[in-house]
Amino acid sequence: MALLQISEPGMSTAPHQRRLAAGIDLGTTNSLVATVRSGVAETLPDEQGRHLLPSVVHYAADGTVTVGFDALARATEDPLNTIASVKRLMGRSVADLKTLAGHLPYEFVPGEGGVPRIRTAAGEVTPVEVSAEILKALKARAEASLGGELSGVVITVPAYFDEAQRQATKDAATLAGLNVFRLLNEPTAAAVAYGLDQGGEGVIAVYDLGGGTFDISILRLHRGVFEVLSTGGDSALGGDDFDRAIAEWVLEQAGVEDTGDHRLMRRIMRDARAAKEALSEAERTTIAVELPDGRRWQGELDRATFEARVAPLVDSTVRACRRALRDAGVKPEEVQAVVMVGGSTRVPLVRERVGRFFGREPLVSIDPDRVVAIGAALQADVLAGNKPDDEMLLLDVIPLSLGIETMGGLVEKIIPRNTTIPVARAQEFTTFKDGQTAMAIHVVQGERELVSDCRSLARFELRGIPPMVAGAARIRVTFQVDADGLLNVSAEETTSGVQASVTVKPSYGLSDEEIERMLVASMTHAEEDKRLRSLREEQVEAERELEAIDAALAADGDELLSAEEKAEILRRRAALAAARRGDDPDAIRAAIAALEQAAEPYVARRMNRSIQQAMAGHRIEEFENE
Amino acid sequence: MPIDFTAHYFDLFSLPVSFDIDAQQLAERYRRLLSEVHPDRFASADAQSRRLSVQASAQINQAYETLRDPLKRGFYLLELAGMDVAPGSETTADAEFLMEQMELRERLEALAGEDDPLAAADALREELTAAREALFDRFRAHYAAGELAAARDDLTRLQFYERMAAQLDDIEARLEDELL
Numbered sequence: 066m067a068l069l070q071i072s073e074p075g076m077s078t079a080p081h082q083r084r085l086a087a088g089i090d091l092g093t094t095n096s097l098v099a100t101v102r103s104g105v106a107e108t109l110p111d112e113q114g115r116h117l118l119p120s121v122v123h124y125a126a127d128g129t130v131t132v133g134f135d136a137l138a139r140a141t142e143d144p145l146n147t148i149a150s151v152k153r154l155m156g157r158s159v160a161d162l163k164t165l166a167g168h169l170p171y172e173f174v175p176g177e178g179g180v181p182r183i184r185t186a187a188g189e190v191t192p193v194e195v196s197a198e199i200l201k202a203l204k205a206r207a208e209a210s211l212g213g214e215l216s217g218v219v220i221t222v223p224a225y226f227d228e229a230q231r232q233a234t235k236d237a238a239t240l241a242g243l244n245v246f247r248l249l250n251e252p253t254a255a256a257v258a259y260g261l262d263q264g265g266e267g268v269i270a271v272y273d274l275g276g277g278t279f280d281i282s283i284l285r286l287h288r289g290v291f292e293v294l295s296t297g298g299d300s301a302l303g304g305d306d307f308d309r310a311i312a313e314w315v316l317e318q319a320g321v322e323d324t325g326d327h328r329l330m331r332r333i334m335r336d337a338r339a340a341k342e343a344l345s346e347a348e349r350t351t352i353a354v355e356l357p358d359g360r361r362w363q364g365e366l367d368r369a370t371f372e373a374r375v376a377p378l379v380d381s382t383v384r385a386c387r388r389a390l391r392d393a394g395v396k397p398e399e400v401q402a403v404v405m406v407g408g409s410t411r412v413p414l415v416r417e418r419v420g421r422f423f424g425r426e427p428l429v430s431i432d433p434d435r436v437v438a439i440g441a442a443l444q445a446d447v448l449a450g451n452k453p454d455d456e457m458l459l460l461d462v463i464p465l466s467l468g469i470e471t472m473g474g475l476v477e478k479i480i481p482r483n484t485t486i487p488v489a490r491a492q493e494f495t496t497f498k499d500g501q502t503a504m505a506i507h508v509v510q511g512e513r514e515l516v517s518d519c520r521s522l523a524r525f526e527l528r529g530i531p532p533m534v535a536g537a538a539r540i541r542v543t544f545q546v547d548a549d550g551l552l553n554v555s556a557e558e559t560t561s562g563v564q565a566s567v568t569v570k571p572s573y574g575l576s577d578e579e580i581e582r583m584l585v586a587s588m589t590h591a592e593e594d595k596r597l598r599s600l601r602e603e604q605v606e607a608e609r610e611l612e613a614i615d616a617a618l619a620a621d622g623d624e625l626l627s628a629e630e631k632a633e634i635l636r637r638r639a640a641l642a643a644a645r646r647g648d649d650p651d652a653i654r655a656a657i658a659a660l661e662q663a664a665e666p667y668v669a670r671r672m673n674r675s676i677q678q679a680m681a682g683h684r685i686e687e688f689e690n691e
Numbered sequence: 692m693p694i695d696f697t698a699h700y701f702d703l704f705s706l707p708v709s710f711d712i713d714a715q716q717l718a719e720r721y722r723r724l725l726s727e728v729h730p731d732r733f734a735s736a737d738a739q740s741r742r743l744s745v746q747a748s749a750q751i752n753q754a755y756e757t758l759r760d761p762l763k764r765g766f767y768l769l770e771l772a773g774m775d776v777a778p779g780s781e782t783t784a785d786a787e788f789l790m791e792q793m794e795l796r797e798r799l800e801a802l803a804g805e806d807d808p809l810a811a812a813d814a815l816r817e818e819l820t821a822a823r824e825a826l827f828d829r830f831r832a833h834y835a836a837g838e839l840a841a842a843r844d845d846l847t848r849l850q851f852y853e854r855m856a857a858q859l860d861d862i863e864a865r866l867e868d869e870l871l
Binding site for chain 2: 084216217246247287387388391447448449450458459460484485486487488489490545546547548606609610612613614657661664665668669672675676678679680
């Protein structure tokens, strides 16, 4: 009888297997994947030994999709079908893109729900689908390198990413077939890479100067807990601006007006970049340029001249650091570590000015291009359960206030920015008409007072409100933000206890149906694959449930459960184990639900008990200290 | 089913019900609790535990935010004592207080025109801090004496000063950006 074989007290199901996990830095310009092997976190190279994967996707007319260097190589000849910097488009509406579109050569077509679609030779694609291609390439790289399927990943996002941008990132991961353990803020990942969570205490500044973006984040670390105190930066400032400063100097020296000659500018920008990189080591470097009139100009750029040119840019990043410190309520001398991220932090002037402002040498020993991915890999390893004794807990805050639209297009804030997540807030609403059975709620994110100045996240429709006179119904809407910063809404009419159903219409995210459709569309034998995929997903979930309940029962089943309760749980556990061996996803789902229902009070009791134990442990500790 | 947290926030952190609390102790217990239930502890767990963990963490975060902020803590104490404390529901009809508010607002707006705006901002901040401390002392006394309506009035006035202080921060930030 299967029941007896598997439920012997104190027996765990199987020896703990190391789960494969990876950290992914999904960057604007480049992406990386890293993993922990033999206790060391390292980024994984492709077959040619290259660690960076350019975040570029090319769509050919025959439907072929290429990612990375091969796609990048086509950017010049086929710009309309080569999508770069897609991160800037994640979670953005068609309207948002008008401000960005000047820099982007793509043709946009408005899609359903305001999600922009990019027209390519292979058909229309959404930014989520483009990102999913990058993630698929990284997944394939990791699985080939590790020799097995990833149990889950940690994907990094900028600390200031709003709900729509985080949701879009998670959707892309779903589409790529990845299980996301957690979306982790990039600065937190960088701090983890330096092991600042290991026993350290204090305030950490993470200075991230990439190719086209600058971010400064102030974190506080206390007993292994990271809190993001504030973030700041400039989404249009980066190493490219340094290159431009050199290019402008070259044009001046060569006596050339900015002719609008794009090919010439691209060449000069490329040389400028090489010169910038050379000046990180050397004191001077030579630049030679072919001019349109056939002349050849050659000049020498020394570091002092370069620094004079870029100093205003570097100073503006320092001003942003000052603002971020002020927002965090921290003085420069309180900062105990400064982490440098992004290739542009190799510029000596950047290190010097940042070091001077914070009054300490910045940390630069880990490759600034890889540091975020390495931190993500360390966290993924913990979340996969490979380091059960690790106490590290990474806490994040919600970067922008969540609110709802009220009369007159005004915003009422429900969850203010910088609130630690997970968080839940309830708000009561009432009806304004007799017999009203439905109401619409518009959720926005941002700090401004007018709805039109904030980012529209979603519209909810509450249905099934029992008919009453106007103002009598009390509809309690709960907004819950999880550890990834993603929003969930539920509603209940409190006088009658009726659960109002909530229909989410993301303002420009994708609905679950759309994602499901994309998943299906991306497969050749759609129906069969969909069923297989669904079966696989349910089996994985069933394994998790079985493992969890076995571990729990072994730990405290006899203490926390009556004999009848335990017997019932074991009965349903056996039913789930049987269903899992079958091939019917619906049967597995039903068996999971049945087990969850029986185990619900038990799971709650266990969590309450661990809370009580945490407090009890505290009292003993304090007693000992006295 | 939400996790059973019928215990009030002070109990949750094993702290006495009081306006004066040990901030460090609170922070430490908060972190201890959260590290037990945080979703990261359940990343590879079953869906049910993951859901419950989000709810429990949200509850603990809510409790912590309430207790660590003196103003929110004050309102929460009144709530526990059975007072109706719908936020911002009342305005104090005290003419003297209204005059003072107007005068402070005018000074705030005039800051940018001062000879040394940053020094003027510092002076104003000191005044605000002193006024807030005095009000917290009054709240303590009123609360201890069971004069809850008066205690609520103190908190309502404090709300005004907190808003002023926030506005002052914004103005000072702008001034600093212009001068530096």
